[in-house]
Amino acid sequence: MIPILSFVQEGQIEPSTIETLEKGLADICHSAFGSAPEFRWVEVQSGNGFSGAKPSRASLVRMQANRSLEQEERVEIMKQICDFWMKNTGCSINEIVAAVGDPIN
Amino acid sequence: MPLYLCNMKSGSVPTEAKAKIAQDVTDIHCKATDAPAEFVHVFFLEEAEAPPLESNQVHLQGNIRAGRNSAQKDEIIHGMCSSIVRHTGLNISDIGMQLLDVPASWVMEGGDVFPEPGEEAAWLAAHAERLAAEEAK
Numbered sequence: 001m002i003p004i005l006s007f008v009q010e011g012q013i014e015p016s017t018i019e020t021l022e023k024g025l026a027d028i029c030h031s032a033f034g035s036a037p038e039f040r041w042v043e044v045q046s047g048n049g050f051s052g053a054k055p056s057r058a059s060l061v062r063m064q065a066n067r068s069l070e071q072e073e074r075v076e077i078m079k080q081i082c083d084f085w086m087k088n089t090g091c092s093i094n095e096i097v098a099a100v101g102d103p104i105n
Numbered sequence: 106m107p108l109y110l111c112n113m114k115s116g117s118v119p120t121e122a123k124a125k126i127a128q129d130v131t132d133i134h135c136k137a138t139d140a141p142a143e144f145v146h147v148f149f150l151e152e153a154e155a156p157p158l159e160s161n162q163v164h165l166q167g168n169i170r171a172g173r174n175s176a177q178k179d180e181i182i183h184g185m186c187s188s189i190v191r192h193t194g195l196n197i198s199d200i201g202m203q204l205l206d207v208p209a210s211w212v213m214e215g216g217d218v219f220p221e222p223g224e225e226a227a228w229l230a231a232h233a234e235r236l237a238a239e240e241a242k
Contacts, residue, residue, distance in 0.1 A: 007108075007148060047120060048149040050127035052142045060108060060146070071210055078213035093216040093236070097106065097146070101211045 001038040002029045002079055011044045024084045025061070026047065032077050033066050042083040062099040074100050106212045106219055107169040109147045109185075109239055110156055116201075117162040122192040123149050129188035130165075136176050137180045138173060140225060144214055162199040163189055171206035172222040 004025055020037055029037040049056035054056070061081050069077075081098040086090065109130050111118070118126070127147040135142050140152055146150075152158065156166035186200050209219040217235070220228035 042148075042150065044148045044150070048123060048151075050124065050131070050147040052145060053124075053128040053131040053147075056146060056148070058146055072212065075213070075218055077142065078218070081214075082213060082216060094214075097212065097214045098106075099207070099212045101207070103121075 001017045002033050002035050002066060003040070003064045004029065005040045005042070005062045007044055007049075009044050009049050009056055010059075012057060012059070012091075017088060018037055020088050021046045023086070024088065027061075028077065028080050028084065029063065032073075037063075050056070057091070057095045058097060059085065059089070059095060060097040060099070061085065062101070064101050064103065066103060067102070068102045069100065106147055106165055106207065106209075106214060107140070108147070109134075110153075110166045110168070111147065111149045111160055111163060111189075112153050112156050112166070113149065113151060115151055117195065118149065118189075118193050119183070125192045126188055129192075130185055133181055133184035133188070134167075134169075137177045137184075138169075140170075153156065156203070157179055162195050162203040163193070164201040164203075164221045165189065165190060167202070167204045168207050169204055170209045170219065172209070172213075173204075175224060214239065 026037050029035065050090065051058045077100050078098040082096050085096045086093060130147050131142050131145040134140060134145050156164050158164050158178055181204065182202050186197060189195065190197055190198050209221050212219045215232055216234050
């Protein structure tokens, strides 16, 4: 399983969109790692998220790979996450942070 | 990045204190590291699964770029814990804090892979140039 932890701001993403996001992230996950994702969603309540000390509109998606990645491959996966997220949530490029880490030893 | 996650027991951090702590966390991080403020994220969570509260009222976990030295980390931890004490009235012993190093190359923000510590100015210039070029299309 590939852990995928996502932080989203309350009210920013429709519940119905979450299902779409999970499907798309699962596709990315299967394609890159040949493994199923294990999702954890954290909704940051209104008034509890800040970016640059101002109310945040940022979403963060953190995926943990099941093998060490070459940087070129990692960048491609992060780009796929950002592009997919923007397309399906309507957020801007400055509102999505993607992280893809190697396995923890 | 950085991402600061502030997990707290219910009622331990007054609503009006959160913006003040977030401002302090942002200022302290930027002063210690010269990082740009717009990329400092501070999320408050109430009795979340992680980061673990254990016996603390508040636990602040900073996910920061790897490469910061001990003096920078000490400045961050001391400053941020002091801010929480000041704005909540909690005792310092009620507050836990840890910093986790994350390789810059593992994170993409604003569509670009994050720069290594010390390379922010060149990165910001290139980032702004790329965004401007895309907007002009």
